[in-house]
Amino acid sequence: MRSAVSGSIRGPVRRRGGVRSLLAVGCGALPALAFPAPGLWWWAYLALVPWLLLIRTAPGARRAGLDGWFGGFGFVLAVHHWLLPSLHVFLLPLAALLGLLWLPWGWLVRSLLGGVPSPSRAVAALLAVPSGWLLIELVRSWEGLGGPWGLLGASQWEVPAALRLASVGGVWLVSLLVVAVNTAVVLLVAVPGPRAVGIAGLAACALVAGTAAWGVGTPGESGTVRVALVQPGVFGGPDGPERRLARAEELTRSLAGQRLDLVVWGESGVGVDPAGRPELAARLTALARAVDAPLLVNVDARRADRPGIFKSAVLVGPTGLTGERYDKMRLVPFGEYVPARAVLGWVTSFGKAAQEDRRRGTEPVVMTLPGPGGGQGPRVGPLVCFESAFPDMSRRLVRDGAGLLVVQSSTSTFQESWAPAQHASLAALRAAETGRPVVHATLTGVSAAYGPDGRRIGPALGTDASAVAVRELPLSVATTGYVRWGDWPLYGALAVVGAVCAAEGAGAFRRPASGPRARRARTVRG
Numbered sequence: 071m072r073s074a075v076s077g078s079i080r081g082p083v084r085r086r087g088g089v090r091s092l093l094a095v096g097c098g099a100l101p102a103l104a105f106p107a108p109g110l111w112w113w114a115y116l117a118l119v120p121w122l123l124l125i126r127t128a129p130g131a132r133r134a135g136l137d138g139w140f141g142g143f144g145f146v147l148a149v150h151h152w153l154l155p156s157l158h159v160f161l162l163p164l165a166a167l168l169g170l171l172w173l174p175w176g177w178l179v180r181s182l183l184g185g186v187p188s189p190s191r192a193v194a195a196l197l198a199v200p201s202g203w204l205l206i207e208l209v210r211s212w213e214g215l216g217g218p219w220g221l222l223g224a225s226q227w228e229v230p231a232a233l234r235l236a237s238v239g240g241v242w243l244v245s246l247l248v249v250a251v252n253t254a255v256v257l258l259v260a261v262p263g264p265r266a267v268g269i270a271g272l273a274a275c276a277l278v279a280g281t282a283a284w285g286v287g288t289p290g291e292s293g294t295v296r297v298a299l300v301q302p303g304v305f306g307g308p309d310g311p312e313r314r315l316a317r318a319e320e321l322t323r324s325l326a327g328q329r330l331d332l333v334v335w336g337e338s339g340v341g342v343d344p345a346g347r348p349e350l351a352a353r354l355t356a357l358a359r360a361v362d363a364p365l366l367v368n369v370d371a372r373r374a375d376r377p378g379i380f381k382s383a384v385l386v387g388p389t390g391l392t393g394e395r396y397d398k399m400r401l402v403p404f405g406e407y408v409p410a411r412a413v414l415g416w417v418t419s420f421g422k423a424a425q426e427d428r429r430r431g432t433e434p435v436v437m438t439l440p441g442p443g444g445g446q447g448p449r450v451g452p453l454v455c456f457e458s459a460f461p462d463m464s465r466r467l468v469r470d471g472a473g474l475l476v477v478q479s480s481t482s483t484f485q486e487s488w489a490p491a492q493h494a495s496l497a498a499l500r501a502a503e504t505g506r507p508v509v510h511a512t513l514t515g516v517s518a519a520y521g522p523d524g525r526r527i528g529p530a531l532g533t534d535a536s537a538v539a540v541r542e543l544p545l546s547v548a549t550t551g552y553v554r555w556g557d558w559p560l561y562g563a564l565a566v567v568g569a570v571c572a573a574e575g576a577g578a579f580r581r582p583a584s585g586p587r588a589r590r591a592r593t594v595r596g
Contacts, residue, residue, distance in 0.1 A: 084130065084295035087133075090124070094137045097121035098144030098172075104225035105149065114225045118252035122199070123260055125176050126183040134184075138176020142169030142206075149220035152487035156405065156422040168215060171206045178202045178567075181574060183256060188577070192257055193263035196271045198570040200249035201563035204293050207245060208560050211460070213400050214409060218459050219492075222248050227495040231283035233502035238286060238551040240461045241499050243561040249276050288523040289505035289546035295448050295474055296542050297334045297519065298363075299511040303536030304482060311341050314513065321538045322357045322365070322366035331447060332439055336513035337381065337455050337480040338370035344391060346374025351391055359388040368454065368478040378429035381406070383452035383478055384439050394438075397431025398454040400463070405497055420481065432534055434463065434509035436472045448473045448545060451506075455479040458493070458510065461557070464500040468553050473545055475500060475508040482514040490516045490533050497526045505550040507543035522546040 097120040104114035121141045128134035146165040155162055158375040180200075182195035203222070213220035223244030226232030230516040232244045241247075250271065257268030318339055327335060344351040344367075358365040365386045373380050384391070401407050407427035408414055418425055434451070440446035451467030451474070458464070458477040467475060474548045477497055481490045494516040502524030512577040516535035519541040520526050527541050 077530055083521050087283065090133070091136065093205045094121070094124055094140035095144035095147075098141030098169075099148035101145060101222060101225070102148035102151075102220075104222075105220065105488065106495050107488045109228075109491075111225055111229055111464060112220060113229075115251045116255065118249060119255050122179055122183065122252060122256045125179040126186070126256070126260070128176070128180050129179055131180065134176040134180035135173045136176070137372055138172040138179070139169050141176070141573055143170030145172070145220075146167070150216070152484045152489040153462075154535075156483060157308070157314070158434075164216075170212055171209055175202045175206060176201075178570075182570075183253075183261065186263045187257075187261060189264050191265055192261065192267035194343070194570050194573070195257070196250060196253055196267065197566050200246045201252045201566040204242060204246055204560065205248045205561040205567060208563075213460075214403060216403060216412075217400070217456060218461070224492075224496060224499055227498040230525075231279045233498065234286040234288075235279070235282040235504040236499055236524070236552065237289075237505060238282065239555075239559045240465075240503050240552045242461075242557060242563075246559055247275055247278060256546070286551075289548035289550070290359075291522075292547050293545045293546040294542050295331045295507070295545055296329060297474070297476075297509050298328065298330050298361075299509060299517045299519065299531065299539045299541070300333060300335050301512060301515060301517045301531045301535055301537060301539075304485065304514050315340065316541070317536060319353070319357060321536075323360055323540060325361045325363075328361065330361055331539070332450065332474075332476075333358075333361055333363050333365045334476055334509055334511040335365070335367045335476065336517070337368045337478045338509050339478075339513060339569070340367050340369045340371070340384075342371045343369055343374045343382075344386070353384070354386045355388065355390045362388065364388070364392070366450070366452065366476060368479070379426060380429050380431070381454050382431075383435075383454060385450075385499050387440065390439075394452075396434065396435035396437070396452045398428070398457065399431040400460060401428055401430060402456045408455070434466055434470065436443050436467060436470045451475050453477045455493075458496050458500060458508075459551075461500065461503055462505075464504050464508075465553055465556065468504040473506060473547070474543070475504065475506050477508065477510045478512075479510060480513040485514060485533055490514075494518045494530060498526065503550060503552045505546050505548045505553065507545065509541070509543070515545070519543060524549070 101117040103110050104117055125134050125137045128137055143165050146168045179199055184189055207221050211480045221241050223241040226244050235243050252307050254268045254271030258265055300318050302314045305314040318335055322333055344354055367384050369382045369384050383396040385394040403409055404423040406424050408423055437450045439447035449471050451472030464475055481493055494510050497508040497510040498520050501520040507521055511517050515535055516530050518530040520525055521544050527543055531537055532540055
């Protein structure tokens, strides 16, 4: 009889656990709506509330960890859903693997927000829950895990106060603020005791945002630079690359007489290395001469002087190849190389994984443009595609002297998805963080340009455009807090989580016992 009773109990329990897991997946997916293309930036400040409420009501630490894991699975799947055409079903195990990063976060949330927290525990939650989230963003920002795509702070790329905050502590500081607001809302609406802490938390977040908006100045201007972005558009078929090159040449010639400082093409716009093809080098040189400006092209080909395929930004002047070249350093897993190819090489048979690994560059490069009268013009720091997601790369270029950041990209594989708009929006964060203008030039859209304060200059070129855009961008020599101090919010988050875990282990947040508990009576149901 005992086995029959226990079996009758386990069935409903398992069903409830399954429903709860599906609910966690749905709650974890909600923040994706804050990013482009939906672009509901305000939703980011509430999107984590359902997930936090679910975790705090978990019946135990194990269930809280599972709620964190399944929610992380939903978050990764929703934010990276546009990878399905390339990864197919393999996106599911990848999301499950990355979702594990949220498992300890689930424990942390329940530990601090579960039940009726004391005021000290509520204050600790306001600090530690956002810090724990930030450490997750740090770990998954490793290139081998897919890089820092979908950082919660990146959803605020159009919000002036958030951009000013990014200039102080990078996108990391913006993520901290967003998660702190969500945590304060949970304390306010769901926890009767420490509602005052929730109100104080919201007030503190508003004070931080207001101070950033009105207390952190925009970078001062020191001249301008005129840059043209060439976007040839989509060309399919076997002869697509050659027709795209011809269209890019046609669009570039239309820029003659525009008094340009630089013309930028998108990623992989040139399919062979001009250093080994004199006739191609001559074509590109003629274009630079026609517009009287250097041309920054992007080559996806075997280098003429060394083995292997590289993705390279190559500067071509009116007198020929300048010799300035940057080879992409951080490559897209599976898209540009297959990790542990000897073990995982079979994935190329199912998705659009790289058939041959690209080679990595060894160091960042800052290029010098020619100035009027034969002098030196602005210095340019090139980034290729995926690299614009990494805050540390743009910071390094600016510390090395770059006055203009250029991103060459191509998201044609994901043309009808949210990816092109999301990728272009990252340039706004990089501009605000570094205090330098950023241009994001693509083959097929979205192409855009941003000033040193992160504001977009002029309209963007959408994914349906085959056109050029000329933008006059303000230059700045100001040094932002992020360039000066780097990723200090990450170190602060690590210290907070470490201190809270130590305090929890020492019993500082433990509720006092109400007296000895009687042994529970055994019943058939219990």
